[in-house]
Amino acid sequence: MKEIIFVGRSNVGKSTLISTLTGKKLRTGRRPGVTRKPLQIPYQDIQITDMPGFGFMSGATEESIDAIKNNIVRYIENNAGNIVFAVMVVNAGSFAQIVDRWNGRNEIPVEVELFEFLHEIDIEVIVAANKIDKVDNVDEILDGIAQRLGMMPPWRQWLDMIVPVSARKGKIDELKKLMQKKLEAMRAK
Ligand SMILES: Nc1nc2c(ncn2[C@@H]2O[C@H](COP(=O)(O)OP(=O)(O)O)[C@@H](O)[C@H]2O)c(=O)[nH]1
Numbered sequence: 001m002k003e004i005i006f007v008g009r010s011n012v013g014k015s016t017l018i019s020t021l022t023g024k025k026l027r028t029g030r031r032p033g034v035t036r037k038p039l040q041i042p043y044q045d046i047q048i049t050d051m052p053g054f055g056f057m058s059g060a061t062e063e064s065i066d067a068i069k070n071n072i073v074r075y076i077e078n079n080a081g082n083i084v085f086a087v088m089v090v091n092a093g094s095f096a097q098i099v100d101r102w103n104g105r106n107e108i109p110v111e112v113e114l115f116e117f118l119h120e121i122d123i124e125v126i127v128a129a130n131k132i133d134k135v136d137n138v139d140e141i142l143d144g145i146a147q148r149l150g151m152m153p154p155w156r157q158w159l160d161m162i163v164p165v166s167a168r169k170g171k172i173d174e175l176k177k178l179m180q181k182k183l184e185a186m187r188a189k
């Protein structure tokens with residue numbers, strides 16, 4: 001079955017966002033489990049896949065973080081033919097800081113690596129900048145996110161690829177519209 005994959009660091013609000021989109025109750029805010037499998041939720045005539053969250057979690061070793069990343073990459077490779085597009089959920093307020101911290105250690109941040117990987121295999125990505133209710137300087141924050149993903153600011157040049165949302169407050173209309181546009185393009189094929 002065709003699917004939309006949701007990827008992102010743990011605790012960015014993936015499950016909350018998918019619940020808001022689908023009306024299905026998902027467990028949110030729980031501590032991420034290292035062995036969590038991709039979770040499929042029906043959405044219109046296709047499905048949304050909630051991928052395991054990657055990134056820091058207390059008690060997780062570097063190997064287990066790598067293992068999660070490898071599982072995600074393997075899943076995407078194996079299912080690329082069915083993946084209509086990806087939604088990469090980021091925490092708007094902390095994204096820049098996390099990316100800069102990794103870059104400062106000469107490491108590629110997982111989300112940047114995944115973003116580039118998805119493009120390499122021709123899967124379009126919508127970046128959902130979540131928890132936007134927690135930031136004051138929205139434009140500045142979104143410029144910072146765009147720039148770190150290789151999209152030249154201002155972010156409004158990239159309205160098809162980057163969208164502010166607040167899953168908790170239910171402010172997801174723009175994301176829904178973007179998703180709908182891509183789904184209609186798929187159905188027209
Ligand atoms: N302020 C705010 N908090 C949010 C938002 N979306 C999710 N959260 C909170 O972030 C925490 C993690 O959410 P969850 O959906 O479990 O994240 P996941 O690990 O990415 O699936 C929970 O406490 C949510 O209530 C949002 O848009 N704004």
Ligand SMILES: [Mg+2]
Pocket residue numbers: 014015016027028029053
């Ligand atoms: Mg979750």
